[in-house]
Every structure is written in structure tokens, then in C-alpha cells.
Amino acid sequence: MKRARRYLLNATGLVVFVLAVFPVFWMASTAFKPNTEIFSTTPRPLPAHPTLEHFDLVLNGGIAEVSFWAYFRNSAVLALVTVVVSSLLALLAATAVARFRFRFRTTFLVMLLVVQMVPLEALVIPLFLDLKKLGMLDSLPGLVLVYIGFAVPFAIWMLRGFVAAVPKELEEAAAIDGAGPIRTFFTVLLPLVAPGLVATSIFSFITAWNEFIFAYTFLDDQGKYTLPIMLQFFFGRSGNAWGPIMAASTLLTIPVIVFFLFVQRRMVSGLTAGAVKG
Amino acid sequence: MLDTAPAVRKPPGRKAAGARIRRRPRLGPYLLIAPTVIVIALLMFWPMVQIGIMSFQKVGNRQLRGEPAEQVGTENFDKILSDPFFWQTFRNTVLFAVVAVTLTMLVGTLVGLLLNKLGKRMSAFVSGGVMIAWATPPVTAAIIFSWLFGTTGGLVNWCLDLLPDALIGGGWADHNWFATPLSTYTVLTVCVVWQSCPFVAVSVLAGLKSVPSELYEAARVDGSGPWRTFWSITYPLLKPIFMVLLVMSVIWDFKVFTQLFIMSGLANRDAFNLSLYAFSEAFGSLNPKLGMGSAIALVLTMILLVVTALYVRVMVRQGETK
Numbered sequence: 147m148k149r150a151r152r153y154l155l156n157a158t159g160l161v162v163f164v165l166a167v168f169p170v171f172w173m174a175s176t177a178f179k180p181n182t183e184i185f186s187t188t189p190r191p192l193p194a195h196p197t198l199e200h201f202d203l204v205l206n207g208g209i210a211e212v213s214f215w216a217y218f219r220n221s222a223v224l225a226l227v228t229v230v231v232s233s234l235l236a237l238l239a240a241t242a243v244a245r246f247r248f249r250f251r252t253t254f255l256v257m258l259l260v261v262q263m264v265p266l267e268a269l270v271i272p273l274f275l276d277l278k279k280l281g282m283l284d285s286l287p288g289l290v291l292v293y294i295g296f297a298v299p300f301a302i303w304m305l306r307g308f309v310a311a312v313p314k315e316l317e318e319a320a321a322i323d324g325a326g327p328i329r330t331f332f333t334v335l336l337p338l339v340a341p342g343l344v345a346t347s348i349f350s351f352i353t354a355w356n357e358f359i360f361a362y363t364f365l366d367d368q369g370k371y372t373l374p375i376m377l378q379f380f381f382g383r384s385g386n387a388w389g390p391i392m393a394a395s396t397l398l399t400i401p402v403i404v405f406f407l408f409v410q411r412r413m414v415s416g417l418t419a420g421a422v423k424g
Numbered sequence: 425m426l427d428t429a430p431a432v433r434k435p436p437g438r439k440a441a442g443a444r445i446r447r448r449p450r451l452g453p454y455l456l457i458a459p460t461v462i463v464i465a466l467l468m469f470w471p472m473v474q475i476g477i478m479s480f481q482k483v484g485n486r487q488l489r490g491e492p493a494e495q496v497g498t499e500n501f502d503k504i505l506s507d508p509f510f511w512q513t514f515r516n517t518v519l520f521a522v523v524a525v526t527l528t529m530l531v532g533t534l535v536g537l538l539l540n541k542l543g544k545r546m547s548a549f550v551s552g553g554v555m556i557a558w559a560t561p562p563v564t565a566a567i568i569f570s571w572l573f574g575t576t577g578g579l580v581n582w583c584l585d586l587l588p589d590a591l592i593g594g595g596w597a598d599h600n601w602f603a604t605p606l607s608t609y610t611v612l613t614v615c616v617v618w619q620s621c622p623f624v625a626v627s628v629l630a631g632l633k634s635v636p637s638e639l640y641e642a643a644r645v646d647g648s649g650p651w652r653t654f655w656s657i658t659y660p661l662l663k664p665i666f667m668v669l670l671v672m673s674v675i676w677d678f679k680v681f682t683q684l685f686i687m688s689g690l691a692n693r694d695a696f697n698l699s700l701y702a703f704s705e706a707f708g709s710l711n712p713k714l715g716m717g718s719a720i721a722l723v724l725t726m727i728l729l730v731v732t733a734l735y736v737r738v739m740v741r742q743g744e745t746k
Contacts, residue, residue, distance in 0.1 A: 152543075159542050162535055163553040169568045169618065170556050172579065176571065185577045235460050242456035254457055255745040256736055261468050263732040265679040267699040268721035271706045271714050272474035273467070278488070295467030298460055327452075356561040358682045363707060374563040378686060381567055388571055395564045406559030407552060 170399065177201065177393040184388050200393035212368050214397070217376040221355055224286055224372060228293040228354040229347045235294070236301035236346060237309075241335065243302065244309035258299045266296060270363050277364065284366040292360050297350035304349065308342025309335070348409040352402055373398045472725070479719035484712055493715070500719035509693075510701070510720070517678060517697040517724075520609055524677040527617045529670060532624025537654075539625060540632040551626060558622035566686035569615040573601040605695040608688050615683055620676060624669050631665040632658065664742055671735040675728055698724045 171191075176184055177200055179193040205214050243251060273292060274283070282288030312335060320330040361372045371379065377394050384391070479500055481493040504510040535554065539547050560568070573580050575598055584596035601607045635658065643653045659666070681699045688695045690708045698720060706717025739745060 155538070155541055156543075156546055158538060159546050159550045162538065163550045166550075166554045166557045166618070166622065169565070169572060170560060172572065173564070173568045187582075189577070189579055189582055235463065238456040239460040242453035246453035248453040251453070252745050254461070256740070257464065259736050259739055259745070260732055261464055263675055263728065263735060264468055264472065265675075265699065265721075265725055265728050267679050267681045268475060268702065268725050269468065269471045270703065271717050271721060272471035272478065274707075275474070275483075275488075275714065276471065292467060295463050298463055302460065352559075356563070358563050359685075359703070363703075374561060377563055377567065381570075381686065382689075386576065388574070388577065391567060392571065395567055399560055399564045402561055403556055403559045407555055 170403075173392050173399070174396050176388055177396045179389065181389055200389040201397075203390045204394045204397065212371070214376075214394075216369060217371055217373050218397075220286060220370060221373040224290055224293065225351045225354040227290045228297055229350045231290075232294050232297040232301050232350045233343055233347050235298050236305050237336075237339070237343065239298075239302045240305035240309045241331070244306045245314070258303055261299045262303070267359055270359055273360070274363055283364055284370065286370060289361060289364055289372075290354075292364075293354045293357060296357075297353045300353075301346040301350055304346045305339070305342050308339045308345075312338045345409050348405045352405060355402060475718045475722050475725065478715050479722045481715045481718075483714035483718070487714070488712065496715070500716050504716070504719055504723075512694070513696045513698055513701040516605065516609070516695065517699075520613065520680070520697060521674060521677045524613050524616050524620075524680075525670070525673045527613065528620045528624055528673050528677070529666075531617060532621035532669070533628050533666075535621060535625035536628025536632065537658075539629045547629075551629065554622040554625055557618050558620075558626075560619065562619070562682040563686060565615055565619050566683040569611055569618075569683075570602075570687055573611045575600045602688060602692070605692075608684075608692070608695045612680070612684055612687060615687075616677060616680060620673060624673070627665055627669055628662065631662040635661050664738065667738045668735065671731055671738065674731050675735075678728060678731075679724060 175192055178196040178198070180195055180197045180199070183190065183193060183195070207213050239254075242248070243255065277283045277288045277292075280288070282291070316334050316338075317330050320334050321327075325333065356374065357372075358374045358378070361375050362378065365371055365375060368379075377391075377398055380394060381391055478493070480495060480497060482496045482499075483493050487493050539551055539554075542550060572578060575581070578601075580601075581596050581599050584592060584599070585594075601611050639657050639661075640653065643657055648656070679699050680697065681703070684695070684697060684700055685703075690700070690704050693704075696704065702717045702720035702724065704717075705713045705720060
């Protein structure tokens with residue numbers, strides 16, 4: 147009886163696994179199939195004659211006037227700058243929130259919560275006009291600015307737990323030994339919150355890497371497109387070329403999945419932290 | 425969450441050092457949060473205010489060329505609130521949110537309960553797989569589901585065509601899922617639920633891990649079935665988590681944009697939701713109506729603000745802002 151139950155549970159677990167993974171699997175599988183197999187009347191799960199022709203088409207031009215690597219570079223640069231700047235801002239603010247009691251501290255924390263819930267889709271219109279006025283509309287720096295604003299609130303929320311977890315005594319000991327606040331920060335606090343910083347960085351990276359609506363609205367020049375915009379553009383233009391579309395999707399998705407699996411546990415605790423306390 | 429900020433109890437001998445450290449930085453914390461406050465003020469609060477201002481203005485091509493905006497009073501709101509099309513998009517938004525949130529919470533909770541029951545290795549394996557769905561970028565997810573539900577070569581149509589006609593009717597082989605709003609939203613729901621229930625599942629799992637197993641043992645000894653155990657132990661203990669998850673899902677599903685934009689696009693007006701409608705008014709044509717778009721965006725924001733207030737209340741009650 148007990149064994150039967152275990153068996154049933156594991157079988158259900160497998161079904162859930164297959165359902166969850168299948169769409170991504172199908173994407174990758176389609177990307178490796180020759181066209182005859184993609185549009186075959188009896189689809190097979192795995193490609194019978196795997197081919198790299200779709201990846202070749204995507205990577206070596208042919209899908210748009212600009213090479214894939216230019217889009218990749220745009221996306222990577224945007225994501226990296228977002229990560230560096232937002233991590234820095236978040237580290238400063240998280241230290242303030244976790245280490246000091248000050249007036250407006252609760253106000254600041256509530257503000258972070260509220261801001262995370264603001265529908266970004268609504269902010270496209272005013273930010274479009276603001277950046278247009280500043281002459282930063284069709285530019286990556288303008289876009290990076292917006293992404294930093296989106297990434298910082300959650301990064302602080304996540305990071306403050308890590309800062310708070312560092313025993314205060316360590317900093318006090320450093321202070322007694324004559325280290326100033328800046329030195330204490332770099333030699334004591336920073337090394338200890340490094341894992342937390344990695345986790346928040348990956349989150350910020352994904353935010354910038356996946357972002358669609360702002361990049362779509364702000365960017366005009368094809369040379370500045372990011373990967374999601376390239377994908378949407380390509381999808382819209384060549385509706386049924388599923389092989390190359392899936393190859394491009396696979397290339398966009400792999401880095402995110404790798405990073406995500408790496409960081410997911412921390413993300414959940416950051417999002418719903420403390421909800422089950424007591 | 426660990427938070428050592430409040431100076432709770434201090435051994436008497438350490439008082440002097442503690443006081444010194446606490447007194448020193450008068451300006452310190454404000455300097456530390458200043459950059460963030462500036463960024464958020466400029467990139468979030470000011471734009472929110474602008475939406476409010478612009479929703480009472482006419483902002484079009486002329487204003488984009490630099491002319492001052494024209495004040496129109498409540499004209500934008502009069503127009504949209506009396507326009508049946510607005511109410512159609514409103515209905516689409518609300519119906520989609522209700523269905524998607526219900527399914528997300530239901531499926532997510534069930535998967536979370538399952539993950540908790542599985543053995544350690546199997547649980548890690550399945551949650552790893554579930555994570556992949558969560559990690560997929562929205563653009564990719566929308567494109568994959570467009571392909572799965574595609575008219576020619578789509579796997580779903582192929583499967584449905586294999587099933588006996590008596591069950592679901594025939595003619596599925598070249599069924600166009602994106603022809604009517606209802607079936608477009610069906611695909612959208614599958615896509616969004618697939619992506620968002622992993623978050624619910626993993627959060628519920630994290631919550632379940634914190635429930636003392638003695639409670640479940642006691643319930644079993646007393647002869648409580650799984651249904652009863654869930655409602656009298658799991659649910660009350662995890663209620664705070666369910667509240668947070670519910671509020672977040674409502675907010676995310678209410679403003680869903682990318683997936684719908686990719687699947688159905690700006691040409692398919694009947695399938696618009698509020699965010700797509702606002703976007704289309706503002707940017708969708710050669711005659712942009714940014715004021716009108718702002719008015720619609722303001723309606724959306726106001727609705728979400730009510731939900732956000734609920735969320736903040738829950739979080740403050742749980743001591744998250746301590």
C-alpha cells in the first residue's frame with residue numbers, strides 16, 4: 147500500500163516535470179529539426195536528422211540586416227551596466243536599512259514595496275516623453291537608466307536580509323581595531339554579503355535581459371535592438387519560419403535558464419521572505 | 425528575514441560602544457539611501473505624476489514636436505468611460521485575471537503540496553524542471569506557445585485531431601487559435617499559468633517546510649483526511665503566504681502585456697486588454713494619443729493601487745518593514 151502510494155506520487159511528479167519542461171524542450175527540439183520534419187504530418191519528439199542550419203542562419207546574418215552578435219552585445223551591455231549600477235545602489239541602501247534606525251526608514255521600505263507593484267506598462271508613456279526631451283530616446287544609455295530604476299527596489303529588498311545576517315559584532319570589532327567606516331565596509335561587510343550580491347545581480351541581469359516593452363517602444367534604430375526585440379521583429383516578419391525562430395529563442399533563453407536555476411532559491415526567499423515567520 | 429537593525433538587548437558592559445556606534449552616523453543612512461531615492465523619484469514617482477497630469481491633456485504629434493500640451497479637462501475620461509470598446513477591454517482584463525489567477529493559485533498550490541510529499545531527490549528534480557518554466561523569458565514563452573498552438577504544424581492541433589471526433593468534434597487539423605478573442609485568451613491563459621505557477625509552487629513548498637511535522641502527525645492520528653488536514657492545518661498556517669501570492673498574481677496577470685502583444689498584436693483590437701489598449705492609443709498609430717493612453721493607464725494603475733494597498737498592509741502586518 148505504502149509502496150503503491152510512493153509509486154503514484156513519483157509518477158505524478160514525473161508528469162508535472164514533463165508538462166513544465168515540454169514547451170522549452172519543444173523549442174530546442176524544433177530548432178534542431180530540418181524543415182521537412184518541422185512541418186511533418188506526424189511530428190516526432192526528437193529530430194531524426196538533427197541540423198544546425200537554423201542556428202547558422204540566425205548567427206550568421208540572414209534574419210535581419212544586423213548580425214545576431216550585435217543584438218547579443220546590446221543586450222549583454224545593457225544587462226551588465228544594469229547589474230553593476232543597481233547592485234551598487236542596492237548595497238548602499240540595504241546597508242542603511244539593515245544597519246541603522248532612522249526617521250523615514252519605514253516610509254522608505256513601504257515605498258520599495260509600492261514601487262515594485264507599479265505597472266511598468268503604464269510608465270512607458272511618460273518615460274518615452276521624458277527621454278525624448280532629454281534626447282536619450284533611441285539610445286542604450288536611456289534604456290539602462292530605466293532598467294536601473296526597475297531593478298533597484300527588488301535588489302534592496304533582497305539584499306537587506308543578507309546585510310542584516312552579517313553579525314554586527316564583526317563591524318564593531320573592526321571599529322575598535324581602528325578601521326574607519328569605509329574600510330570596515332570594504333574589508334568586513336562586502337566579502338560577507340558577496341553571495342547575496344551575486345544572487346541580486348543575477349536577478350537584475352534577468353530583469354534587463356528579458357525586458358520587452360521599453361526596449362520595443364524606445365529603440366528605433368535596428369542596430370540598437372536588444373535580443374527580445376530582435377526575436378519579436380523576426381517573428382513578426384517571418385511568421386512561419388519556425389526553425390530559425392526557435393533557434394533564436396533557444397539562444398535567448400539558455401543564459402537566463404542557467405542563471406535562474408543558480409539563483410532561484412534565494413529569489414523565492416527574497417520575494418516572500420518572512421511570510422511564514424511565527 | 426533576519427534583521428539585526430533594532431538594538432534589542434545589550435549586555436550592560438557593551439553599552440558605551442553600542443551607543444557610540446549608533447550615535448555617530450547622523451547623516452550616514454540618508455546619504456546611503458539618497459541615490460536610490462533620487463532614482464526612484466525620477467523614474468517612477470515623477471512619471472506616475474505625469475500620467476496623472478497628461479490624462480487631462482491632449483498630447484499628440486504637435487506636442488511631440490514641442491508645442492505645449494492642450495488642457496482638455498475630463499474629456500479623455502468622458503470619452504473612454506462612455507466608449508463600449510473600453511469596457512470590452514476592461515472585461516477582457518478582469519476575466520483573464522480572474523481565470524488566470526484562480527488556475528495559477530490552484531495548480532501552483534497542488535504542485536507545491538506534491539513537491540513536499542515527494543522524496544528529497546525527486547522533489548529537487550521536479551522543482552528544477554518547474555523552474556525552467558519560470559525562467560523562460562516572456563517573449564520566448566509567447567513565441568513557443570504560438571508555435572505549439574500554431575495553425576500549420578502546431579502540435580496541439582495535431583493532438584486534438586488524433587482524438588476521436590465524437591469527443592471534441594473534427595476539423596482541428598488547421599484550427600486557427602488566434603482567430604477569436606476567446607481562443608486567443610485560452611492560449612494566453614495556458615502560457616501565463618505555465619509560467620507563473622512555479623513561483624506559487626516553490627513559495628508554498630518553502631512555507632510547508634516551516635510547518636512542524638508534529639502537527640501533521642497529530643492530525644493523522646486523529647484520523648483527519650488530506651482535505652481536512654489542508655483546510656485546518658496547512659491553509660491557516662500558510663495564510664500569509666497565500667495572501668502575498670494572491671496579490672502578486674493579481675497584479676501580474678492584470679497588467680500582462682508582452683505575451684498578449686506577441687501572440688495577438690496591435691491589429692487584433694478585439695483581444696485588447698487595458699495595457700495593450702493604453703499602449704496602442706499612445707504608440708499604435710501615426711496619430712499618437714498620449715493623453716488618452718495616459719488616461720487608460722491611470723485607470724489601470726488606480727485598480728492596481730487598491731490591490732497594492734492590500735499587499736502593503738499584509739507585509740506591514742507581518743513585520744516585513746520592521
